[in-house]
Amino acid sequence: MKLMDLKASGYDIRTGMPLSEVTFTKTGGPAEYTAFPRSIAEVKQLLEAANADGLPLTVIGNASNLIIKDGGIAGLVMILTNLNEIKLSGNTVIAQAGAKIVDAAFYGAEHGLSGLEFAAGIPGSVGGGVFMNAGAYGGEVKDCLASATVLTRKGEVKTYSNQEMQFAYRHSYVQESGDIVLSATFELKPGDKLAILDQMHYLNALRQYKQPLEYPSCGSVFKRPTGHYVGPMIIKAGLQGKQIGGAQDSTKHAGFIVNKGGATATDYLNLIHLIQKTIKEKYDIDLKTEVRIIGKDQ
Numbered sequence: 001m002k003l004m005d006l007k008a009s010g011y012d013i014r015t016g017m018p019l020s021e022v023t024f025t026k027t028g029g030p031a032e033y034t035a036f037p038r039s040i041a042e043v044k045q046l047l048e049a050a051n052a053d054g055l056p057l058t059v060i061g062n063a064s065n066l067i068i069k070d071g072g073i074a075g076l077v078m079i080l081t082n083l084n085e086i087k088l089s090g091n092t093v094i095a096q097a098g099a100k101i102v103d104a105a106f107y108g109a110e111h112g113l114s115g116l117e118f119a120a121g122i123p124g125s126v127g128g129g130v131f132m133n134a135g136a137y138g139g140e141v142k143d144c145l146a147s148a149t150v151l152t153r154k155g156e157v158k159t160y161s162n163q164e165m166q167f168a169y170r171h172s173y174v175q176e177s178g179d180i181v182l183s184a185t186f187e188l189k190p191g192d193k194l195a196i197l198d199q200m201h202y203l204n205a206l207r208q209y210k211q212p213l214e215y216p217s218c219g220s221v222f223k224r225p226t227g228h229y230v231g232p233m234i235i236k237a238g239l240q241g242k243q244i245g246g247a248q249d250s251t252k253h254a255g256f257i258v259n260k261g262g263a264t265a266t267d268y269l270n271l272i273h274l275i276q277k278t279i280k281e282k283y284d285i286d287l288k289t290e291v292r293i294i295g296k297d298q
Contacts, residue, residue: 048155
């Protein structure tokens, strides 16, 4: 079945939608086609249709740690935020890819399960968290993930163990394989519900105190180089507060770039490149981006 056949049958498929409508930076060009599947069956059908139409397929979740270039994305963009079911099985929390990872963490906490507290302030989806091996405050997805269920680009459903996911710092196997994360199973430990919730609320408060949540941003922009912290290097290099167009290196947290109003993805990328160039010249350190950058130049 072709993509337009699916649209005619009631699938939520849009043409030319500006992706700035979904990204946390409020930037990004249009997608040729954007689909919002409501079930795993729809994900499979959309994958088959993209393959049948010869369309490239891009899958995104909550678009919180993502920059989409101003030229947008060719082909089909599948946004999984409607796949947000979270359920309990013994000491495991099973969450679909489009659920927010913070919701999975609080769901576990409400059932007296510990292990996902670090995710209390992470705004991304479960799928994105697995894809990126997201982490904060000393914890990472790899520390509690039992398995991930994926859809291969050939349409096969597979389940990978933690070891098979080949987790590393902000890395997982699916970044190479192109598999679409459908759900994740988190193995948690029984604990005191109030103590778990207290820790999560504390981490949330810490995030609000330290991070520039009052402006659109893509979260932490750069990976932390071994033995160094990015924010202090940017400050010492005199780049905190530096602004290109509407994109500014945050005056509250130098590791973040915020949209002060009217920023484009190109503004973000130009500021990222300036920071990388300056840090290389000053410290001989190659800053790598943690934020995922996709799409076409304008």
